[in-house]
Amino acid sequence: MPAVESQPKMDENVSAVSPEPNHEQPAQVEEEEVLSGTDDEAADDEEDQQEQDVGKELDKKHYTGNIIDDDHPDVYEADADLTKNIPIDTDYIELIHLKIRSLKDLQLGRFKNAESICLRQNLLESVSDVKHYNAEKLVELDLYDNRIDHISSHINELVNLTTLDLSFNKIKNIKNLDNLVKLENLYLIQNKISDIKNLSTLQNLKNLELGGNRIQTISAELLTLPSIEKLWLGKNRITKLENLDKLKNLKILSIQSNRISKIEGLEHCENLEEFYISHNNLTKLEGLDKNVKLTTIDITGNKIQKLENLDHLEELTDLWASSNLIEDFENIGQALKNCKQIDTVYFENNPVHLKNLTSYRRKIKLYLNPSLTKIDATYIQ
Template identity: 60%
Template structure:
């Protein structure tokens, strides 16, 4: 494949066979006998159709990344009867209707990250054995035409224009759902119905004001809802298998609502308005507490009373809180004395070899 998309030339020159160029021939004379052909696509790479020409028909995986591909049709994907995975990241694809020619029986992985897709074609529903679908960084507004993907395990819609979580209830095998960077303003009733096997839910950078309607997610292990509009930790009572909770960059003022989340190992409440570390002493599996850039201003003794009994606790971040800013000299030493022998790291710095 010839990569000429960065060339400043808009034409290509073909020298007539057998023609000799004299070193002293002037420019006008040298052009005689040459055929100058206009390049119809000076800003594009080799034609899309050429990208798959040399691939054997029994190819199982195709990766064509950042090649300015505009058309699925031109790739002649119907040829590849044993295809299992197709990665077309960072191209210029707008329509995905052509996925209907992919082999339904073998195809399991479709990656269309960073294209120009606005609409999920109904033909996507024909890929009944699909396990991984990545449509992140596109222009999609509605979740639809994926309800028959019963084998789907990983679904990525990061950085689109989605405002509502819907049409997912039939995806019983879904384990990972990523919806960060969209326009979601509420977790609506029934949004997560049928997703009892979901293990990871990523909702950062939306506009969600309240944690509600999460009860169906009995097996959820990771919940990330950073950079939203939360004012309270709530609605997690049924999430008894939750292991990691990320709620940084919200408007939280208190640590609460974690009574039933006894499997938590990670709690990230960075950049909120928390004034006290509290209501976590029952979290016996907790290893990490990230609480930088809040308003924590309590005695080291009370901090020790809350965290000192957690035998698996290893890492704490309190940088940018009054408890650190007002005690810069003795801060690390007092934390070490207060938090017990399991502590290994304070604000990204290890304290023991």
């Protein structure tokens, strides 16, 4: 059974801790080991040290002999060669996986019509040179998978950005984004961020991706972002659903692989359509009374013993409930009897499956609606 996590949408070949670019088929994420207090800090320190060691090894592999410093002229000449064949009037620049360590001699600022610049999977540590880019034209900047440890103040000068991807870097603090008031998509997946902050000016933000960080609480900062439609917080250390009251436009919420024991705080998210809360500590399915527009619910990998509080979800099409403690076919049928549009269900690795291996699929089909077409990723014959 798939579990969802977020991921950037700027490039078709992208993958991250999450789904994105296409949320129709979410990618599977590993369940994070539950840590707390000083254990978290120790784990962070160990992770940082491992990354430093890996970085040294990567440098050795990328360069034979002596490692070339960033300010060495050979680096700049090599980087300049990468752009010599790009038409000066291009609106899209893509330099992926080229071991670029510095932006200085690329001189991307000379491409005055560039609306989208993609520099993913390089070795960039600093991006201060973006100050030379044409801020009037540039709307998309992709710096996914580099070695950036802070958000440069010069990014704040790119005032027409609508999409910014800083996923898979080493960023610890969200900052220097205040002027990006046109920003609609912000990707900060798989960094070292512990607090959701400094986003209050981003009133047009619709898609916020913070999966795979070190966040422990859902900050009240989100109360200042009423335009949010998609919020991805999977694989963090969050223990409670809170501060979602103002997100009336929220359509997708991904909170899988955290430490949540109760579904709550969603009363005002009346436009919620997709809810991913797999691999948490849930024992009961509740708190969705006002979320009547839900089409997809993912509760995989929890400790839920029975299905309940679903009979009002008439638009529900997908229920992913694998690896729980559900054991009663009749309970499944009763809980979903009003869900006339149910199309796909996952109940594998529940007692109801493991104790009835030969009759499981036949009984699921018998107890559920004729609209059902798929059980555990297999189409019904």
